[in-house]
Amino acid sequence: MQLDAKIPEGPLAEKWDAHRFSIPLVAPSNRRKFEVIVVGTGLAGAGAAATMGELGYRVKTFTYHDSNRRAHSIAAQGGINASKNYRNDGDSDYRLFYDTIKGGDYRSREANTYRLAQVSGEIIDQATAQGVPFGREYGGLLGNRSFGGAQVSRTFYARGQTGQQLLLGAYQALARQIKAGSVKAYNRCEMLDIVVDDGRAVGVVVRDMLTGEISSHSAHAVVLATGGYSNAYFLSTNAKASNATAIWRAHRKGALFANPCFTQIHPTCIPQADEFQSKLTLMSESLRNDGRIWIPSEIGETRPAGDIPDDQRDYYLERRYPAFGNLVPRDVASRAAKKEVDADKGVGPMRNGVYLDFADAIGRLGRDTIEARYGNLFEMYERITDEDPYEVPMRIYPAPHYTMGGLWVDYDLMTTIPGLYSIGEANFSDHGANRLGASALMQGLADGYFILPNTIAAYLSQYLGTDPISTSELAFTRVEADVAGRTERLLGVNGSRTVDWFHRELGKIVWEHCGMARSAEGLTKALAEIPALKEEFFADVRIVGDGDSLNQTLEKAGRVADYFDLAELMCRDALHREESSGGHFRVEHVTEDGEAKRNDEDFRFVSAWGFEGDGSEPSLTKENLEFENVELKTRSYK
């Protein structure tokens, strides 16, 4: 298969404008003749559905949430980037583009990333007009904070609830369209497969989660805005229901899956406290601005933190990276913590964390200042751990957080299945091998508000005058039967282990071998263990209840079933990528002093995997990455 990213010709800064001008338009009076399905109503999906509704398309949205207000996007804390340069500190579209490309360790497309920077400012305008209560200066103008990986202040924020406020903005815009009748919303409705006819995406098959009813919906185009797959690790910072079924089903129907091994492990999360722990909680990265990270120098240290004198502490980030210290990028900070904990120097009851200590900052700035900066985070920490971080240092450890990989899309955000688009975290497009803080919200809204509603016209305009195919056609009924069969199969096992048990076991394998450090040996092992676990799952999983009413165990089981296959692909991709880049760290590929070693010669490409049938090896297609505007450099934070 040949991959054509359809990157427009011309100078970098002019590509998007030129492309928009060249896209065939759909006239306003014709838009209502087109039906578009949007699966997922997070930032990306709600933004796209609302905007297409405003433009006059007939839109249907699907989400497994009871309300469009609840998508995982709601949990984002820190902020959203935009190259407004309101601070006059030298920011520009080019600088945001450059930071994103470099932060992604040169594994993303120049054209996409530049476009992202170009539309970033409009997102802030749009959100502000919607009533998003961004933080402001005394003069009433917008405030900014700085975030990891950048030397300018370009992050806009709404307290520690930026994702919530941005999502509410998009949700409210969507609510307006629902009221106006241009969007029809299907809630508590899970998409379980897409329907492809004659090589094109023509609709979806969904399950009503309250009645179990399986039904089909057809449209001229389908958009997947279904989020990331960090829950393949079981324990992650993602919402519990976040899952990969939609993109995985699309992959099985022909959509290539790009860079599955590029996952982000966030350095500042509360360590696991118990085997029953159900998820991990992120502590904002901003804490590293004032907290100092350390571990005891002695292995087996048992004294409380406060009793350990300074000369018996190892401030390992400050020691190893004197230039950036505690503010090294996420992947570097995460690996460094792992190294210490693996050396048995971890702290806390399970010896699985490192200290993040505010004593010096409190001494220097006073408790009040620290409370003003981080009060809500300290409170959240105390609620969970029952420890007071003003008195004893926090304990933190890295946790799976974000997935850069996802469905392969071209410049128009279309997957390799014509008519099937993917936006937001679900696609692979802009972050390369590592995402910068505050850039996911930006990308989700860029895709949803500004890019997809423009680019989709190019595809739709070809089908003016045609109706979507009927859902009574064989193309649909066959998929419906298939979906029903999968549900029956799961309910029929009646084994002896719970769904969560399997998910946890899977998570352990993926975390161990495809987490912060990966090796050929470990990955090979995982590639044997995962299919074996999957086989056991289908022979021994226990799902009580029926398929004709609300059955949360059944829902979970379907998602876990797809995670086995995706986890396998993650490992396969990680094994194939013989280099260390961004979040992907291969222990075989390191510099003399143990830092990540990229291999631009052989791996300057996007790995796009194709599904070749159950039990067959997936096929690999490479999209070579051309860098015409930036010089490839080795990241150094020493």
Added chain:
Amino acid sequence: MDLTLRVWRQHGPNQPGAFEEYAAPDIRSHVSFLEMLDIVNDRLSLEDREPIAFEHDCREGICGMCGVMINGQPHGPQQGTATCQLHMRKFRDGDVITIEPWRATGFPVLRDLVVDRSALDRIIEAGGYITVDTGSAPDANLVPVPQEAAEASMDAAACIGCGACVAACPNSAAQLFTAAKLAHLNLLPQGQPERFMRTEAMVDTMESFFGSCTNHAECEEACPKQISIDFIALLNRDYIKAKWRNGRLAGQR
């Protein structure tokens, strides 16, 4: 610790429900309330009994999906805390814990602890937005917003839409939820053009689903985000203005 749970079980909407008792032995105090339910559910599954249906997603107090009555208190005993943020250390060995769904006419029970809160979405659809099509916004710094206005608006916007306020109210009123959204938008310059239209439409829609507010203030007590009932005063003021002045005068405030 060893606990006894009394849990409301109901197979579906419009079906009879009843409390069932479950022993929950050997629960560690640092697990969260929902993890305790996970453990109980896993044990039920292995005994071939249907797990207790309950809602949750973010498990960090922001999505508003979780929420049950715990010993008669919405979201349980800890102030300013959603059910998912509650930890078992707030309970004691031997406790009997009664767990029920939100009880409110506007929130029909769907199954066990799961209720239908979609009426809250209808209130937002009635006018809980600012009309601005994508792409039509002016530069974000064109309109300065006094910092206090932005902060007050954010205080209200922090509502997570969980519905605990409704569940806590003796009249099943949704005033606090509605007031929070109105204050979020009505306190900002951007929200002024539609202010009175919005207020009237949202309040009228609210009243078609929910009871009337008689100032019990139970809602503020129950709210995991500690949204202030002062916002209800704001709602009442704007509603009276919206009703008294006819639409043509609304712009004069």
